[in-house]
Amino acid sequence: MNQSKVMKESSLMLYCCVFSAVSSSLYSSSCQLQEQFNLNGMHKTGDVILGGLFAINFFSDDLDLTFTSESQLPTCYGFDVLGYRQAQSMAFAIDEINRNSNLLPNVTLGYSLYDNCLQVGIGFRAALTLVSGQEEEVTLQDSCVGTPPVVGIVGDTTSSNSIAISAVLGLYRVPLVSYFATCSCLSDQQRFPSFFRTIPSDAFQVNAMIQILKHFGWTWTGLIISDNEYGVHAARSFHSDLGPAGGGCLAYTEILPWGDDPAELRRIVDVMRKSTARVVIVFANKSRMINLMKEVVRQNVTGLQWIASEAWTSVDVLQTPHLMPYLGGTLGISIRRGEIPELGDFLLQIRPDLHHNNTDGNSMVNQFWEHTFQCRFAPPPAGWVEAGGELCTGQEIIENVEIEFFDVSDLRAEYNVYKAVYALAYALDDMLQCEPGRGPFSNNTCAHLQRLEPWQRVGEFKRSSFKGEELTLDEDKIFWNFESKQPPRSVCSESCPPGTRMARKKGEPECCFDCVPCSEGKISNTTDSMECTSCPEDFWSSPQRDHCVPKKTEFLSYHEPLGICLTSISLLGTLICVLVLGIFIHHHSTPIVRANNSELSFLLLVSLKLCFLCSLLFIGRPRLWTCQLRHAAFGISFVLCVSCILVKTMVVLAVFRASKPGGESSLKWFGAVQQRGTVLVLTSIQAAICTAWLVSASPVPHKNTQYHNDKIVYECVVGSTVGFAVLLGYIGLLAVLSCLLAFLAKNLPDSFNEAKHITFSMLIFCAVWVAFVPAYISSPGKYADAVEVFAILASSFGLLVALFGPKCYIILLRPERNTKKAIMGRCTTK
Known part of the structure; x- marks a missing residue:
């Protein structure tokens, strides 16, 4: 033609x-031009x-879109x-x-x-x-x-x-x-x-591209489009003409951002790199394709067969040597040359x-x-x-x-x-x-340059088509940018490796499936496995999900930072108790030691040392004897400690009553024998509680897998919650009683403020253990043991510092105050 x-x-x-x-x-005879664009x-x-x-x-x-002034x-x-x-x-x-x-x-x-x-x-x-x-x-x-x-x-x-x-x-x-x-x-x-x-419209391009895909048997292809109607309609054509019914699938359809956002481009290229599709069709303009190729080069994505739309087929900037490893051999649809x-x-x-x-x-x-x-x-x-x-x-x-x-x-x-x-x-x-009288307008008139009639539609343009036209390719002249120099293999899905299972894609051909990684705790050790099998109870799946490995174990260990820190603090507290005990023994004849019931003070220091040492039973892998001993040792040590404090408080009150007329008889109830007997009785009650608890429902080690599926958390279950509650409740009862008596005696004429020190120490003790209960309940696994050890150490240090800190200060740094005259003088002043 x-x-x-x-x-x-x-x-x-x-x-x-x-x-x-x-x-x-x-309504007016003239029109004014509202704006003249430069x-x-x-x-x-x-x-x-x-x-x-x-x-x-x-x-x-950039346009000024603030709408505050004329753009x-x-x-x-x-x-x-x-x-x-x-x-x-x-x-x-x-x-x-x-x-x-x-x-x-x-x-x-x-x-x-x-x-x-x-x-x-x-x-x-x-x-x-x-x-x-x-x-x-x-x-x-x-x-x-x-x-x-x-x-x-x-x-x-x-x-x-x-x-x-x-x-x-x-x-x-x-x-x-x-x-x-x-x-x-x-x-x-x-x-x-x-x-x-x-x-020609995109429909012509899409039809030509589909013919190329069918010619080479590429049933699994990627499609990248622009985020405008140009790209959207191209995608629709591909989805309708190259769906499962057409013998092909689209691996991915991505929309390039209007501004070519670098983060979005990185994501798109990452999808291309991970996809099994070796053929990529791109409907994008010149500038977007340039930005896309910059990211392709940055991530070094090679081994792809590109099919180009006419918008970027013959762009010179893309036909450069440094892009040949990536775009070499691109098949493109180009408009006709004239x-x-x-x-x-x-x-x-x-x-x-x-x-x-x-x-x-x-x-x-x-x-x-x-x-x-x-x-x-x-x-x-x-x-x-x-x-x-x-x-x-x-x-x-x-x-x-x-x-x-x-x-x-x-x-x-x-x-x-x-x-x-x-x-x-x-x-x-x-x-x-046009001949007058035969025109297409009203009254068969014709148009002329001085007067133009309104537009009428009188015909329709149709692109001529050649029926039976088929795609012809000279494959010998095609450059394949692959080592094999052959067309690439682009199928819907490759075989699923071990560690995955096949998952059919709904509505797509049977060759289209996803390789879904086995879930945690399950493995597959064969290719193209349909199901994943579960690991035994004490085993877990490897990171590759292709074999089972023993589960990791977790407990409060001496070898981890937390365990080392708590152990060090426990030993430090024990050492301080030994040093204070040595100071008191060495100065046992001084007024300040004798005036504060030296026998109960020595017993209190021994019990505090036991409290520090019992915390070590909570560190290390739980075993039957450590689970049974830890709470018993903890409960008896603290009752012994609090009992000594309670008796010291009662002695202070008895001495004050004896100083008043007619109160001398009250001292006979708080002699040395009575003090030792009271401490022994109170401690024996706690020992009986621990014995009943261990006999009825003893704490035992337990392998817990509820916190982490891939870990075994070793812990001691208390056995009887009632027994544990009674043990803690008895300690709390003695502590509250000691705190109340000390509070009543805080204003007594005591030159060393013993009652005030006891009150302060008991407040610290009670505060620590009140906070312990919710923290212990909400802490999982080894952290529950760490919370309990922290509570033991914190309360022990509180008692040690509050009760013995002021006395050691006077003994070591203010010896002039460690005299009977100074003590008696202060009492007289008060």
Whole structure:
């Protein structure tokens, strides 16, 4: 089919769409332009103006979205010579049409082209500028009809921009002919009635890719898409055409973030690296693919067969040596290449517009000149760096510059632009050649340049298809980027190794299954195991879940830091007790020792030493004898200690009563024999409680697996909770009784404040053991033993310091106070 016939067929889709007009009833006779956008553009006057939207720059400054002031159009940067070549292709096509006497005779076409900077917001502003014009005031006729500033727009570059712009232009039936937007969603004539394109939709690409997958038997593939309708519709096509029923599966579908967030890209590439799919299909634009490949190189993900969409198939920056180990052998879907005669000569004739700066007029040309020759126009543009910059004269020799811009041997997008311009031209020519009385508008009228009728739909464009067309590949010319130099094997699931089991995927072929790791405590030691078996009671699964290993044991050990610390503190307390006992024995004849019931003091120090030593029974692996002895030793030692304190308190009260008239008889009940007997009786009661407890329900060692499934926690179960409670309760009863008696005696005339010291020591003792109960109950395993040891040590140190600290201070550091005179003098003062 020759070019003329193609253009004639294309004109059918645009026949009436070209002459669109906005019909509305207005109350005023004129309209005021509300906003004039400062856009990077290129213009040429004519009888009929065609609009164009091109990606001349890659980036733009961030928009001010604070909503506190009027937002300004951002500044674009990152000049793209290929985008500018596409714009010049449109200018060339219009110039060629104007020189053709057979097409649009007596009509001169002009153009108004704008840069969209690959941003939806800027492209949308440019489209509104094209359809509304730049006049400050427009005078309207009574019928409120007239020729729009442009009769059609060639663009936009991307599917996202085209979707946004077509949604608005479709309301006013202004045609938008895209040369690069491939999203299948744009084929919906209900949503986008005035959108057309000269490039195949994604449906064509998807169908071609599926044919390639079937040809090589790749049934397990990965799909990465952009987070816009371009990518979403591509994914839908793959899911519908390449599902289980179609003999294939998609390994993963990932959405690239709009801003190419590095963390998200790392996650996506990590999924690719771990997946069993060796074939990866990517629907993404140039910039996103570049960022994706940076992360692929960083993680060194090789061994993948890539299939590229047309958006990045022929991107030069991806065809570099350092990317060959990763992208070498990529199979891509590319748009058809065409030839545009004389375009090369036209590009060499580009000259700057010296009468305008970079803010208006043909600023695209000037920007290209600055980019090519690294010069500038006056005044310098914003952000210009004066380092070595020279003024552009317009006389620079452009033929001597070797850049990709002048290479017209591989025209793809440019050829689509060229066809889009000719499609609009042929549609306009058909409309102007209409015979009066046979026109498509009301009363069979025709259109003319002075009066354009509302748009009517009169036909539908359908891409010609060749029935029975099949995919043909010359495999000898395909470069396979693998050591085997053969197509990769990409199946749904590989065999499950030991340590995993097979889990069928619901709704997918039988070859599709997950290798699920065996749960804790279970193993599998064969390949492709259907079930995992449980380990014996005292064993647990290895980290690889392929064999059973003995469970770890846990108890309060002498070899761990906590056990070493508690042991050291216990021995330190014992040593201090021995030292204090030695001090008291050495100074047994001094008044301060004799005045504080030296016999009970010695017995109290011995009992405190036993309290410190009994804590060692709680450290180490629990055994039967340690479980039985630990609580008995603990209970008897503390009762002995508290009993001595109780008797000392009672003696203090008896001595005070004896100092009063008629109270001498009270001392006979608290002689030395009575004191020893009282301590013995009170301690014997605790011994009886311990004996009954050990006989009825003795504590025994126990292997506990409730805290950790993979550990055996060795602990001593108390056997009888009632026995343990009675043991603690009896100690608490004696402690509370001692505290009350000492409190009653705290104001007695005692030169050494013995009653006050006893009161303070008992408060410390009671506070420690009151806090012990909830802490002990809530602590698991070895930490329960640690809590009990801590309570024993804390209460023992409290008694030792409170009762013997002041006395040792006077004996060692204040010997002048350790005299009968000093003691008696103080008593007299009180």
